[in-house]
Ligand SMILES: Nc1ncnc2c1ncn2[C@@H]1O[C@H](COP(=O)(O)OP(=O)(O)O)[C@@H](O)[C@H]1O
């Protein structure tokens with residue numbers, strides 16, 4: 001992970017966004033190579049989600065450039081970004097609640113294949129094996145027929161991941177992907193996702209509060225504090241960084257155990 | 267030039283009443299999130315009660331006392347309604363409050379006829395203000411000058427109320443953030459009642475002060491509510507300042523529109539409204555609304571195509587219906603045809619409402635365009651029935667594509683109001699363009715071709731059209747396109763992130779639904795042999811809404827059941843009583859209170875719900891926006 005390839009998958013320069021004069025993200029720059037796993041960490045309100053929202057076009061940056069495989073995609077709409085291979089999950093998971101779990105992934109496959117405009121034929125018969133393969137991949141196959149609205153929150157996160165992966169993305173952004181899961185499940189899901197990303201050359205970027213997950217799975221770590229990057233580098237280096245330690249101690253989180261957060265649904 | 271100035275003053279004077287009524291609606295919506303459809307009816311009631319009071323007590327004191335007294339009486343009545351009815355509905359989906367207040371409107375319309383009679387009533391002149399003042403060589407009624415002053419004064423008083431009193435501060439806080447008020451320990455129920463009462467007072471006062479200028483009758487409520495919707499949509503729901511600016515704008519457009527586009531001056535207002543909404547989707551001074559709860563209640567099974575036995579049952583039902591003309595008389599068969607036609611209309615509306623969460627308050631526009639398209643194809647082109655029906659559908663498609671392009675940019679209440687506004691444009695064109703549409707007299711003598719002329723043949727034609735339409739719509743719902751429509755409804759955020767844009771999908775669905783509604787409209791022409799502007803009217807739109815809600819918004823084709831029940835009921839009521847609106851209004855109120863999930867929802871409520879209890883069902887509100 002030392003020598004960077006000639007062309008980055010994602011190159012971000014001077015990204016900035018403020019709300020009512022308050023800088024949520026202030027001049028963030030970094031790059032991501034295909035197959036690389038990058039963790040974006042920082043206390044609550046540091047600007048991680050805002051960063052992600054700019055990366056997939058959800059919100060328009062006030063300043064800065066985003067390049068995807070050399071193409072300037074700054075300010076491009078999310079649906080065009082998706083067409084260029086950017087997939088994401090949301091901090092507050094967003095799925096299609098009235099559909100079955102399987103239909104959620106089928107919908108994602110249909111969009112990816114450009115078949116969503118067809119006004120005839122039964123949608124529930126399209127991409128069924130593909131959908132089930134992705135559900136199996138994230139461990140949701142047993143719940144394929146349930147309405148997505150009934151899933152436990154950790155499973156909703158899994159469903160989002162299956163939907164994102166089914167579009168064969170080049171860049172995958174995951175905002176708190178393991179929220180709501182038990183600690184043991186978290187590692188399993190991250191291991192499978194990271195392996196999949198490395199095998200397929202997907203650039204993977206995630207935010208996470210569970211430091212154990214971060215230091216186990218990330219190739220590199222970016223640390224955000226009040227909208228600024230205060231450290232970036234290999235996990236071991238970042239862990240020892242005094243600024244980072246100060247930020248985290250100030251934010252009430254430590255690197256010791258991996259308490260995770262408590263949105264978990266029992 | 268002087269004439270222009272006088273016209274300008276007329277516009278300003280008209281703005282006062284509009285502002286009073288609109289600010290009331292806006293205040294009520296800001297706090298309770300209820301779009302009070304009965305607001306125009308409350309204004310009408312204010313005018314009627316003021317008519318009685320000012321007739322009884324004369325002199326300046328009698329006049330102004332009568333106007334204020336009427337406003338207070340109607341406001342108290344509003345308080346009673348709020349406590350007895352609306353309080354039970356705050357937790358229901360926003361549609362049900364609209365439906366309930368529409369039911370109230372129907373009840374009021376018949377009640378005022380019972381009490382005051384059906385004729386126009388002309389109020390007294392304001393004592394001391396009956397004359398006119400000479401301004402720049404033009405005679406300007408003194409009462410107009412008073413109204414011109416009244417608008418800003420009322421605005422100032424409202425501003426003081428909201429910024430200088432504890433009640434006002436609470437109202438503003440509740441408009442911003444309702445949880446915050448709950449945290450402050452204010453009894454929200456009384457705040458809601460107080461706000462509703464204040465809003466109704468404004469409405470009644472606005473209706474009453476118009477008394478010396480305009481005659482009052484039992485139909486002004488609909489005209490008023492449409493004008494007021496336009497004002498609050500342009501100004502921004504919940505913003506009193508916005509209502510003020512917009513009422514002046516709308517009233518001036520009205521005043522000058524008559525000079526520019528006589529006959530269809532109303533169109534100008536709606537065009538301006540559409541433009542404002544395209545540039546500022548939440549009105550000039552409005553704020554973005556949180557998306558409404560689009561996801562159906564938890565525990566509802568995801569919709570699925572009919573199973574083979576269910577298909578057989580439906581086929582048997584259609585076959586049984588086809589036997590109706592064999593044993594029923596002509597009257598019943600004709601009523602049956604009408605029911606089938608409205609079932610097509612309801613099914614088309616349900617398609618965008620249920621699968622698309624697009625609650626249209628102006629679906630009649632496409633029914634009416636289909637009707638006029640078919641009628642004009644016969645009258646102008648001399649086409650036979652079937653090609654004429656196709657022409658009607660094409661016109662409806664064109665209208666739905668044009669209007670829908672603007673509408674799908676909005677959602678929730680704003681979407682509803684914009685669809686209503688477009689329907690009113692279509693209505694005012696049909697009403698005003700007498701040379702082509704016959705205006706109020708309609709177009710007559712439009713009968714089916716020989717092969718379909720008998721009631722039974724026409725019934726079969728309608729049955730075939732209805733079965734085909736419903737089957738087509740169901741197939742669409744379960745096709746990839748329908749899945750996409752449900753996807754953007756459930757979570758536009760997720761859909762966009764996957765690469766599926768919301769607006770194009772909804773636009774296509776809207777245009778399709780309009781086309782099917784156009785088929786219903788065309789058939790309706792040949793059933794009745796005529797077409798009138800009513801077919802595009804707000805009444806037709808609301809009929810459709812009631813049928814869908816009755817059938818169950820969470821179902822795929824419950825609207826068909828709703829149409830059968832509602833149409834049969836209203837045909838029966840009309841045959842039984844002169845006060846069918848009153849009865850229908852009461853039935854709507856009862857249904858809303860008893861079955862908030864519709865008749866279709868009733869079925870699923872009776873079904874066992876074991877899974878729902880077992881499931882953790884923790885699914886944070888979807889589609890709340892990217893950044894938490
Ligand atoms: N839509 C918004 N409006 C106003 N402020 C926002 C909005 N979104 C985020 N913020 C602010 O920006 C900052 C960064 O938020 P966010 O990106 O969600 O942080 P994180 O994901 O790191 O917890 C926070 O202070 C938050 O309050």
Ligand SMILES: [Mg+2]
Pocket residue numbers: 048049050091175
């Ligand atoms: Mg976040």
